[in-house]
Amino acid sequence: xxxxxxxxxxxxxxxxxxxxxxxxxxxxxxxxxxxxxxxxxxxxxxxxxxxxxxxxxxxxxxxxxxxxxxxxxxxxxxxxxxxxxxxxxx
Amino acid sequence: xxxxxxxxxxxxxxxxxxxxxxxxxxxxxxxxxxxxxxxxxxxxxxxxxxxxxxxxxxxxxxxxxxxxxxxxxxxxxxxxxxxxxxxxxxxxxxxxxxxxxxxxxxxxxxxxxxxxxxxxxxxxxxxxxxxxxxxxxxxxxxxxxxxxxxxxxxxxxxxxxxxxxxxxxxxxxxxxxxxxxxxxxxxxxxxxxxxxxxxxxxxxxxxxxxxxxxxxxxxxxxxxxxxxxxxxxxxxxxxxxxxxxxx
Numbered sequence: 001x002x003x004x005x006x007x008x009x010x011x012x013x014x015x016x017x018x019x020x021x022x023x024x025x026x027x028x029x030x031x032x033x034x035x036x037x038x039x040x041x042x043x044x045x046x047x048x049x050x051x052x053x054x055x056x057x058x059x060x061x062x063x064x065x066x067x068x069x070x071x072x073x074x075x076x077x078x079x080x081x082x083x084x085x086x087x088x089x090x
Numbered sequence: 091x092x093x094x095x096x097x098x099x100x101x102x103x104x105x106x107x108x109x110x111x112x113x114x115x116x117x118x119x120x121x122x123x124x125x126x127x128x129x130x131x132x133x134x135x136x137x138x139x140x141x142x143x144x145x146x147x148x149x150x151x152x153x154x155x156x157x158x159x160x161x162x163x164x165x166x167x168x169x170x171x172x173x174x175x176x177x178x179x180x181x182x183x184x185x186x187x188x189x190x191x192x193x194x195x196x197x198x199x200x201x202x203x204x205x206x207x208x209x210x211x212x213x214x215x216x217x218x219x220x221x222x223x224x225x226x227x228x229x230x231x232x233x234x235x236x237x238x239x240x241x242x243x244x245x246x247x248x249x250x251x252x253x254x255x256x257x258x259x260x261x262x263x264x265x266x267x268x269x270x271x272x273x274x275x276x277x278x279x280x281x282x283x284x285x286x287x288x289x290x291x292x293x294x295x296x297x298x299x300x301x302x303x304x305x306x307x308x309x310x311x312x313x314x315x316x317x318x319x320x321x322x323x324x325x326x327x328x329x330x331x332x333x334x335x336x337x
Contacts, residue, residue: 009312010244055265056220064320065306067263082319084308086264087241087248089273090130090218090280 003031003075006082014041028059029071031081046083056086092118096188100142113296114142120295121209123147125198125226126216127174129161129275130240133284134214134291136164139182141292145190146182149206150174151197161277198222203229212291215239216284219270224329227252227260231330236294240280240287243273245311247283250302250321251290254333257303261329263321279311 005021015021021038025031036043046057053059059070060082066073075081092114097104100114120143124131127150138146152174154165162174169177175193182191196202198217203225207213213230215238217223223239230237230252237252239260252259286307293299308317325331 009310053265055268057265058263060319063318065263065322067265067321068324068326082317084319085243086220086268087243087246087273088218088220088223088268088271089243089275090126090128090216090241 002077004078004080005031005035006080008083008085010085011042011045011083014045015039026074027071028061028066028073028075028081031075032071056088058084058086060084091115093188096142099186099188103141108298109296116295117142117292118144120211121145121147122212122214122291123149123206123210124214124216125149125206125222126218127162127164127178128152128158128216128218129242129277129280130284130287131174131216132162132164132178133281134216134240134288135178135182136185137285137288138291139186139189139191141288142186143189143291143295145192147192147194147206147210148175148178148182149194149196149198150178151195161275161280163277163281198225200225200228204233207233207235210235212294213237214287214291215241216287218273221267221270223260224267228329230254231259231333234333238287238290238294240283242275242279242283245276245279247279247286247309247311249283249286249290249307249309250305251294253301253303254330256334258321258323259327259330262324262327263306276311279309282309282311 002022007015023031023034059066103109104114122143124134127148154169154172164178164181173195175195179191179193213235231254234254240249306319306321
C-alpha cells in the first residue's frame with residue numbers, strides 16, 4: 001500500500017526538501033509513524049509530548065478533512081494526504 | 091434608491107447582469123463588520139467601500155507601526171502612531187464619501203464582541219491570531235451572522251465562509267486555539283485573501299455564485315496553486331452543535 005504524503009513547505013527541511021513522501025500504512029496514524037521513522041524531525045512539528053496532533057495541524061485525505069479522528073482514518077493504496085496548518089496571520 | 095451620483099459611481103458593476111441597480115441597492119443597504127484593519131482588513135475594506143457597501147464597521151485596537159507598512163496598504167508612512175481605525179477610516183471616506191464608515195478602536199474579545207455585532211449583516215475575519223478568530227466564530231454563530239474567515243502566512247493564505255446553523259464553522263475543523271505568534275508575511279498574500287473575502291461578502295449579500303461553505307480554500311503564492319479542501323461540520327462542535335439545522 002502506497003500513500004502519498006504532501007509535506008508543507010515549512011517542514012521540508014525535515015524531509016530532505018521533499019514535498020511528497022510515499023509511505024505505507026492502513027491508517028493516517030500508521031502513515032505518519034512511517035514518515036517520522038524516516039524523518040524524525042517531523043515528530044515535534046506534528047505531535048505534542050503526549051503524542052497528540054498539535055492544534056495547529058490539519059489533516060486532509062483525498063481533499064477532505066479527516067478531523068476529528070485523523071489518526072484512525074483509514075487509507076488505501078493511492079490515497080493522498082495533505083498535512084497543512086492553521087495559518088494565523090492577518 | 092440610488093442617487094444619480096451613485097448610479098455613475100457604480101456604473102460598471104451595475105452593468106453586470108447578476109448585479110444591476112437592484113443589487114447595488116442591496117449593497118447600499120448592507121452593514122458589514124471587518125474585524126481587523128491591518129493586512130487583511132485593508133484590501134477587504136477598500137474593495138467593500140469601493141463596491142458601495144452602505145455601512146462598514148472597522149474594529150481594531152492597534153496603532154500603525156512602521157513594520158505594518160509592507161502589507162497594510164490603508165496605512166501610509168505619515169500614519170505611523172495613529173489609531174489604525176482612524177487612519178483606515180479617513181482613506182475609506184475619501185475613496186467613497188457615499189458610505190458610512192464606523193471606526194471602533196477596541197479589542198475583539200468575548201467581553202466586547204456582542205456589542206460590536208449589533209445590526210451587522212456579515213462579519214469578516216481580518217484578525218492576526220487564532221484565539222481572536224475563535225471569538226469571532228463563536229459570536230457569529232451565537233448571533234446567526236454569516237462569517238467570512240481568512241488568514242495568511244508568508245506567501246500563503248486560506249479562506250472559508252460559515253453560514254451559522256447550515257455549514258461547518260471554524261471550530262468544527264480544528265482542535266482548539268494556539269498561542270498567538272508573530273507570523274512572517276508579504277503584502278501580496280493578505281491582498282489576495284482579502285479580495286477573496288470581500289468577494290464572498292458581495293456574493294453572499296447578492297445571493298450570487300458559490301460560496302466557500304464547507305470548503306477551505308488554500309492559496310500558495312509561490313506556486314500559484316489554489317486548492318479547495320472539503321470540510322464538514324462536527325456534530326460535537328462546541329461552537330455550533332447547538333444551532334446546527336435550526337436556521
